[in-house]
Amino acid sequence: MTKLRLAIVGAGPAGIYAADILLKAERQFDVSIDLFEQLPAPYGLVRYGVAPDHPRIKGIVNALRDVLDSGDIRFFGNVLFGRDLTLADLKNHYHAVVFSTGAIRDADLDIPGIDALGSYGAADFVSWFDGHPDFPREWPLDAESVAVIGNGNVALDVSRMLAKHAEDLLPTEIPDNVFAGLSESRVTDVHVFGRRGPAQVKFTPLELRELGELRDVDMVVYDEDFDYDEASKVAIASNKQVMVIDRVLQAWRKRPSVNNAGGEASRRLHLHFWANPVEVKKDADGRVMSFVYERTRPDGEGGVEGTGEMREVAIQAMYRAVGYFGSPLADVPFDKRHGVIPNQEGQVLHKDSNERVPGVYATGWIKRGPVGLIGHTKSDAMETVRHIINDQASWWQPEDDSEGAIPALLAERDVKWTDLDGWHLLDQHEIALGAPHERARIKVVDRDEMVRVSRGE
Known part of the structure; x- marks a missing residue:
């Protein structure tokens, strides 16, 4: 059976929902998903864009955690697209990529x-x-x-x-x-x-x-x-x-x-x-x-x-x-006026010709602009995922789509990435910091400390 190796850049709700929807979708091929995030921790704007006194909205994290903990998705945190990993790298190791980098x-x-x-x-x-x-x-x-x-x-x-x-x-x-x-x-x-x-x-x-x-x-x-x-x-x-x-x-x-x-x-x-x-x-x-x-x-x-x-x-x-407003990504088309990646239902388009860019997709705010709530994000992801499934004929043909290729590449570039086990360590660490003070958690702010805790160093 054919296997789709998919990269998703951006580990907020949009990226995680896209992964979940693809894994549950009817399809004629197996799926392997790697989720890349420039911050050491996942969840994007749910962790870094919602006021801390909103526990009801923070409850969304529980649903996102269930998706990540299912064991079907690999998480690579503290990896910056355009510096640690390029579009050319993704083409070498995946069949397609979804950008879900939001608008911050x-x-x-x-x-x-x-x-x-x-x-x-x-x-x-x-x-x-x-x-x-x-x-x-x-x-x-x-x-x-x-x-x-x-x-x-x-x-x-x-x-x-x-x-x-x-x-x-x-x-x-x-x-x-x-x-x-x-x-x-x-x-x-x-x-x-x-x-x-x-x-x-x-x-x-x-x-x-x-x-x-x-x-x-x-x-x-x-x-x-x-x-x-x-x-x-x-x-x-x-x-x-x-x-x-x-x-x-x-x-x-x-x-x-x-x-x-x-x-x-x-x-x-x-x-x-x-x-x-x-x-x-x-x-x-x-x-x-x-x-x-x-x-x-x-x-x-x-x-x-x-x-x-x-x-x-x-x-x-x-x-x-x-x-x-969205931010441009290296080697990816960008609409400066609207702050989005130009696309048709999530299929990324060349900025000047409006022709499709094979293998490249978008979802979430970087796709549609910063409007709508979580429900919109899910329907957005469904639309994009439908095209990924139907576009099999135009997927990239990677040189090395083995599971070990990306960890080896990041290690070679001395990227101190964090993984899902590392996020669990950081999560437990923050909760433990808050416990003596009867607080939900005390969030670690320093990036280096986040990485050290996540990597058990």
């Missing part, structure tokens, strides 16, 4: 002053508080008033982490350096700005509701934002998710808060709608001084238009949470 950079926000000191991308902040090994250990949290631009779940994650008291994060897997940094935070006010109205937000009801449960944090909303147009009323009446969001916001309007001078909390989280970013003003030292926005209103066609009314809020730091 911040999308740009093109307004004057966005380069000010104290202006940050949300993705960088998330990587810091999730203990990503390739980001600085310290984060400046000396601002008292902070702006967060965006109305999606990432904006709410960032806002919640800024407003939440550090000690309330201790039951989670927050790294020690992050707890120390947040403990020193001087924040009193977090302002969240969205271009459209309350009925058009992109976050989920669960994320929104969690904001109102923060200890010693007042939720502040503004009555002027709730003069709904007909389209908003229809959305609330016809969409259950929008209806729940509206109920949460309406309940906050009735709470004692800064909005009606009754709040007593030491921190406040303000939600501003109908606010289009215009400029970040700098002080004489080039630091963030204020945020200027234009009030918007519905345009009658589902969008917004400017009113010409400018407003300014004094802040000392700003986070843009306006979306993620």
Whole structure:
């Protein structure tokens, strides 16, 4: 029987789901899968892109662990595609490759002053508080008033982490350096700005509701934002998710808060709608001084238009949470405008000719852009896997597809890769670090230490 040797680059949910779906699919050939990840540990954005106080979402790890522990997939961590392993290497040793490298950079926000000191991308902040090994250990949290631009779940994650008291994060897997940094935070006010109205937000009801449960944090909303147009009323009446969001916001309007001078909390989280970013003003030292926005209103066609009314809020730091963006990969076509690998249903295309690139596939955010939740990732992978199975005639013809070829190649290049047993060692080590403190785990942040623990050195 023919055997498919498949490489998957990227060990987040997209890559792991693709492997699982292929292994379970009806096919006329055997399958052997190697999963490559540039970090020493698997799970991608589930480990490094989800706020540590989200144990329900972290539960996805259990499903991913079951797939990896099935014994049908080899894991090679701490292997960087383009440096430790190239596309030519993959062609020599596999019949096809799936890229599932996600999107971890911040999308740009093109307004004057966005380069000010104290202006940050949300993705960088998330990587810091999730203990990503390739980001600085310290984060400046000396601002008292902070702006967060965006109305999606990432904006709410960032806002919640800024407003939440550090000690309330201790039951989670927050790294020690992050707890120390947040403990020193001087924040009193977090302002969240969205271009459209309350009925058009992109976050989920669960994320929104969690904001109102923060200890010693007042939720502040503004009555002027709730003069709904007909389209908003229809959305609330016809969409259950929008209806729940509206109920949460309406309940906050009735709470004692800064909005009606009754709040007593030491921190406040303000939600501003109908606010289009215009400029970040700098002080004489080039630091963030204020945020200027234009009030918007519905345009009658589902969008917004400017009113010409400018407003300014004094802040000392700003986070843009306006979306993620993919990164190019060596020798792989890349669409710079959209931040994705050009593809047709997961079959990678040449950038200029739109002809198929045989043997090369994509899934997840690097395939479709940073939209959709885990359910989308699974259907995405199914689509890509279907083509891999049907494209047998155009698979690569490797020179050496033996199981031992890749470990030998990595050893020859002195790559200190980690494997699945190593991940289990690191996992147990982090849980053991947390146990004496009654914490879920204490995440190891230093890459070299992650590798040492994983390799039993």
